Amino acid sequence: MNGHTTPNRLLLVSVPRTASNLLLKILNIPDQPDTITSDRGGYFFHAAFVSAAKDGRLTQPPRDWTDEAKRNVQSTFQQCFDRLEECCVRAESEQKLIFAKEHSFWFSNPMEFSQVVHGAEHGPYDLSSFRVNVPSRYGPTQTFSSNNKTVFPDEYLRTWRMVFIIRHPALVFPSFFRAMDRISDTELFEPGTLPGTLAANMTLRWTRWLFEWCQEQSGTAPMLLDAYDVIHRPLVVRRFCELAGLDPTKMMFEWERTANGDSDPHCPGYEAARQNGVVEEHMAIWEKSMKIMTSTLDGSEGVMKEKEPGVVDIVEEAKKWRVEFGDRMAGVVEKAVWDAMPDYEYLQAQRFTI
Template sequence: MTVSSPRRVLLVSVPRSASLLLVKILNVHNQPHVLTNPGAGYFFFQAFMPAIRGGYMEIPLDQWTEAQKQEIKTSFEGCVENLEEFSEKAKNENKIMFAKEHAYWLVNPAVFQAMMSGTENEELFNTFRVRLSDAYGSPQTFSPSNKTVLPDEYLRSWQLTFIIRHPALAWPSMYRALVKIKEIGGLSERESNGFWKTNMTLRWTRLLYDWCLEQGDTPLLLDAEDVIHHPQVVTRFCEQTGMDKETLKFDWDGEPEEGNGPRMSKGNTEQQDMQLKINSIMVSSLASSSGIMKDKAPLTIDIAGEMAKWKAEFGEEAATRMEEAVLESMPDYEYLKARRLTV
């Protein structure tokens, strides 16, 4: 890079990984030396939604029109532009920029074409890659392990951090939320299926984590179990990101929620109202709590025993699919958990 990197922290999560709880404990909006947006991140939500609604997991990208591809590319560019505006403000105020994003939201849509075809189309990958200011280097590069839309040089300008949670806890929680969102008309069956395919996995988290290792960096990684049962780990997280550990809070009885999910930057009033309802579903457990709820993270998890519970709660078909997603995710989870920050 030709300029010094802004001091900024990107928390990479997956849905239902207790990332909102972590943000609550960090008390991000009241951190004296931190700047973030009202949602404490979710900048890339605006690119994720049109991608999901476009159905590129069902229709191969090479069958999309150029206009459809450009819509997604433009969405990614708008996300980065908004993120850069906040980063510049943080830099001018001599503050740390903080953002939380789900791992999948950064992934290049061409990854799915590669998964379906078994071969990578470099031209298709280039279609969605975001070109940034020359301040981040020229040319800007994408190493083979970088499956995001963001160049290596840009990713290296952030301190990447991660939070994970046991799949047997995270994925059922996500499914429960999806059911509720479908009930209020917030998602079609196809869109719900898209959320399932893209978010109930840790492959994107591991890819980005391993990319960090290739850069010679060992990023901070938290497990939700530790955040809940050993919250001192959050103090260590603060110490290593430059945040103020004196600002942490571990109870919040009666306090209103801040930054409770992504915002719609465009769309009609009806769409914005629906997003607020969806956000309410996603934060319902946290919003009704007065502090850390340890029962949300049992210390012992028996997947076979959980499977019996899923059959009773979700039915045979959904439970079977849940078991497959959990078992598929476990190698990545165990790999990442072994590298977590501990106290």
Template sequence: MAQAPPRRFYLLTSPRTASNLVIRILNLPNQPSLLQDTKYEYFFGPVLGWKFQHHTIGKHVDELSEEEKNELKHSYQVCFDALSIQVDTAAPQRKNMFVKEHVGWLTDPVAETKFVFGEHSTCEQPWTIQTSYASTHTALNETILPDEYLKTWLPTFLIRHPALTFPSIYRTTIDNEGQQAARDDPAHVLEMTMHWSRTLYDWYIQQEYLSQFNAENGAHWPVVLDADDVILNPQVMIRYSKVIDLDSSLLNFAWEAASSEELEQISKIERRMRSTISASTGILKEKASAGLSIGTEMSKWETEFGKEEAEKLASWVRLDYTDKAPDLHKPDSTTPNAASILGLPTELIHIIVDHLHPVDRVCLALTCKSLASAVLSAPRLCPTTWSRFNDQRYSWLLPESYSLILRLAHGWIPKDKLRYCWKCHKILPRKAEYFRKRLVYKKNPKWDAKLQIPKSTWEHMSKRDRYKHLIEMWCGSPLEDSSSVYCDFCREKNPAAPLIYPVVCPVCMEQELTFLWKIPRKPWFRKMLGKIFVFILKTIGVVIGLVIGVLVWIIRTVFTQGRKGWKAICS
């Protein structure tokens, strides 16, 4: 039987995902299927070093000088060439390759800029490293490597709960750079997210070439390794080692702590990054996320980093939770209630959204940021779905925007504190002092049936009492909203609801009841009005002149004809 061609295995990780532990267990230097005496990780580390040195982390790609761009591109290329040399050495020896890399270190600076500053923040084309392959760069590929090159690897994604990795990243920043630097470290926005792993995972699951390797060794590519499983279940690593053609009998589950001489040989930052693994003699089970709750973690972070920084961490963890692949998801560990909709993966929220009327989608999206991002990212939502709701030009044509307002008014606002005014379309408080400051009080409001008070009573009220009545009508009304129109839900609840005059806010009411038309004080308007008046007068003058002329002519004709006739009779 012909021997299978050598394989390339990529372990794609993020910082603080227990990747050093995985490498330690796999015992790579003693595995006969792999190339010996080589580097197994961080080929792109020097790029990060360059960015640190030139303070370009988190910088907009358009702000880099041409020289900086060229140097950075060159740095990526040098790293890639070092990796290629190793790949080229392994192939003729029929050895497999196993390389670990942080996905963030492979990320294209243009994709980083778009992630931080917005999709349309730059016109720069994606950067792509020169390889011996074609250089296609499809949308989900946010790395500096072309599609064709990524397809030469079999990918494994190592993931760990963000409530453990993010504070761990924060802690190492404090130790390496100090407390103040950690507070406004521009790298955190890029690091405190699973976006890069998630997007590359999404790219890989679309690649058909992986299916031909699926049956081999019981693997299903891309493989997802959860740090929790690595820590709690040794069987997982034994199975994984078989998937990647390693000898499982050589795996390491216990080792000696690193000696001080060994620690002396590595740099200070690296020493900090490896501190857990160096001090350990085996797997530390307390590093797993089982039983983790954000609330408890949050109070620990507050003590450790301060309230403001703890809130920042919590928001990164929460935002990230909607950005994870479904199989990376464990709703019971971060959300307080396992049945909460927030615990559902984005894909399931998309299915729910698909069944909703567009108005209800808006209402769902308005409940919180993570649901908003899930709703907005739902497929089959195109601009035309929304234009009927947000384009005021068509509001008279299509009733949808009205039904949206209605549902917003009936739905989620706390009715005891806020009410919706159907006239100015504002949601306003039920507080008297809010309106006392905003009313003009210049004129005395006239009576109207909407006031729900007899005309005679109104006539006897002082101006002050009339204004008081306008405010009380709004603030004290038992009605939940002022539209008097019921949505389907509310109509079912109250089938015999009486039809009454809608209550509008005191500001709208004052405008309506004190309205009196006057000639605007604009000179051009008055001038034009004068001209029209003169024109009308002249026209009337001409018409009157004509009528008088015709009458005089008729009288004269009748008179002369009569005289002629009279003379004829007499003579």
């Protein structure tokens, strides 16, 4: 950054259902000193993801997108970025750490997704379509290296210190489908939105690309936690907390159950909704979806070790999915799990340990 010291920014990159909300609960992010965070770590780009996924857009090649749809998606990405930037500027002015959490696909370029899903024959793919405009203070150039599939140029991404959390796909993807199936029954989801939402999130490719981008930029692997260690190895989380620049004395492994299943004030339903431009009349819908996504955590009084087995047998789990989801959707989940295993095994081998 021209004339500026390196900002103090920490970005937790996750995938839905990877116990990332549990991690933030343990780290006690809202009560961390000298830290600014939007809600439970951000979700700044939730609105951008919703805009990209609505009306089945993620299942359509870009040539089928209307000009209006492209403008709306790009505009939403820019608005989300501008709100994030406002928070960053505030943190810098107060000389505090900004802590943000985002799911890896939510700030990835939808055009990159289309290219992967639909192939070159369904192009052309204008990768600049949804990239955000960053302030000149980040430098005179905006470059995008091969592993940067996001809407941010390399110059901006380098201002963030990224950490990652992963979890076994056979635990993540059925849980995500279960939650999204419930949410899709609400007015939050428009017809045709579910297939693209599943395809974009039931994968670790976006996480791996960003992880490898970090390796290329720094020459070393960024810190990465596996959910199993978060749940079963508190000393790993404590050391992670210290290295991340957070106060380990604020950590907690037990807490009070949220009364009557209501979302607590730090749940992603409140501040994130306001920051992402969710209008007041839609707040009830947003809150309902967040209750679904955080229901287990909200109903807990501490870390639930039984939720994270040491051994996961995909074949045996798939039998349960067929009973619960039916053959067709169980097949979708199982294929996503097997497809993600090489990425998971690659990332899991580089997880942070002590």
